[in-house]
Amino acid sequence: xxxxxxxxxxxxxxxxxxxxxxxxxxxxxxxxxxxxxxxxxxxxxxxxxxxxxxxxxxxxxxxxxxxxxxxxxxxxxxxxxxxxxxxxxxxxxxxxxxxxxxx
Amino acid sequence: xxxxxxxxxxxxxxxxxxxxxxxxxxxxxxxxxxxxxxxxxxxxxxxxxxxxxxxxxxxxxxxxxxxxxxxxxxxxxxxxxxxxxxxxxxxxxxxxxxxxxxxxxxxxxxxxxxxxxxxxxxxxxxxxxxxxxxxxxxxxxxxxxxxxxxxxxxxxxxxxxxxxxxxxxxxxxxxxxxxxxxxxxxxxxxxxxxxxxxxxxxxxx
Numbered sequence: 245x246x247x248x249x250x251x252x253x254x255x256x257x258x259x260x261x262x263x264x265x266x267x268x269x270x271x272x273x274x275x276x277x278x279x280x281x282x283x284x285x286x287x288x289x290x291x292x293x294x295x296x297x298x299x300x301x302x303x304x305x306x307x308x309x310x311x312x313x314x315x316x317x318x319x320x321x322x323x324x325x326x327x328x329x330x331x332x333x334x335x336x337x338x339x340x341x342x343x344x345x346x347x
Numbered sequence: 348x349x350x351x352x353x354x355x356x357x358x359x360x361x362x363x364x365x366x367x368x369x370x371x372x373x374x375x376x377x378x379x380x381x382x383x384x385x386x387x388x389x390x391x392x393x394x395x396x397x398x399x400x401x402x403x404x405x406x407x408x409x410x411x412x413x414x415x416x417x418x419x420x421x422x423x424x425x426x427x428x429x430x431x432x433x434x435x436x437x438x439x440x441x442x443x444x445x446x447x448x449x450x451x452x453x454x455x456x457x458x459x460x461x462x463x464x465x466x467x468x469x470x471x472x473x474x475x476x477x478x479x480x481x482x483x484x485x486x487x488x489x490x491x492x493x494x495x496x497x498x499x500x501x502x503x504x505x506x507x508x509x510x511x512x513x514x515x516x517x518x519x520x521x522x523x524x525x526x527x528x529x530x531x532x533x534x535x536x537x538x539x540x541x542x543x544x545x546x547x548x549x550x551x552x
Binding site for chain 1: 356359468
């Protein structure tokens with residue numbers, strides 16, 4: 245990989261390091277809280293994946309249903325990138341709701 | 348909580364998986380295992396499969412890529428006939444017609460171009476190609492489509508009774524070298540593998 249390929253990742257690593265330093269030194273954030281934060285983040289990602297699979301599964305079944313009862317409907321519709329973003333919103337909101345309701 | 352633990356493991360596996368597929372060549376290796384090697388041999392027709400037309404009537408990137416490769420194969424004298432495929436959208440000329448027009452403008456004789464506009468799936472394209480070529484009695488086609496689509500496309504064209512030489516219009520599995528391209532490649536692997544499984548389950552191939 246060239247520098248062009250890696251540039252944005254280096255950028256994100258640098259800003260992450262910088263913000264971590266400022267957060268701990270200047271704003272006195274507790275670095276020990278980062279571990280449970282990562283765990284919560286992983287839970288949200290997990291919920292997002294489950295919503296993505298649910299949406300894709302129902303989407304495929306729905307596409308076949310439309311083909312059966314109405315007209316041709318392309319399966320490629322389910323591969324729309326927006327479905328990923330919308331599933332992420334669903335997953336994150338659901339997981340945060342779950343945690344607030346059930347701990 | 349069982350739910351929290353389950354989604355945490357799924358999430359962790361996803362994050363690790365994401366890093367592996369975008370930062371290592373494993374995605375390229377998987378894609379290359381699915382690709383059929385190019386067989387550029389003289390044939391009776393070159394079939395350029397459809398890929399979609401944009402709302403303003405212009406060809407999308409993938410459609411242009413396939414068209415350009417099909418035109419080059421024709422210019423190299425690999426076949427006397429060029430079959431353009433692709434349906435239209437509302438208020439827009441069919442993809443096949445737009446491609447045929449571009450071909451004519453670039454010097455391909457109109458008599459050497461056939462259009463397939465009423466095709467919605469790869470299976471439709473195979474059956475329509477077989478029907479179009481039946482009166483002419485040729486059996487060998489050079490099939491132009493993207494590399495990851497080729498396995499399913501070649502098989503369904505063979506099922507329609509044609510001898511198929513693969514002419515992949517890209518080498519994306521080999522050249523996707525940065526994380527963004529590898530992610531795109533992974534999505535294409537998932538789409539085309541699902542298509543392959545679907546065609547097998549449906550008994551098409």
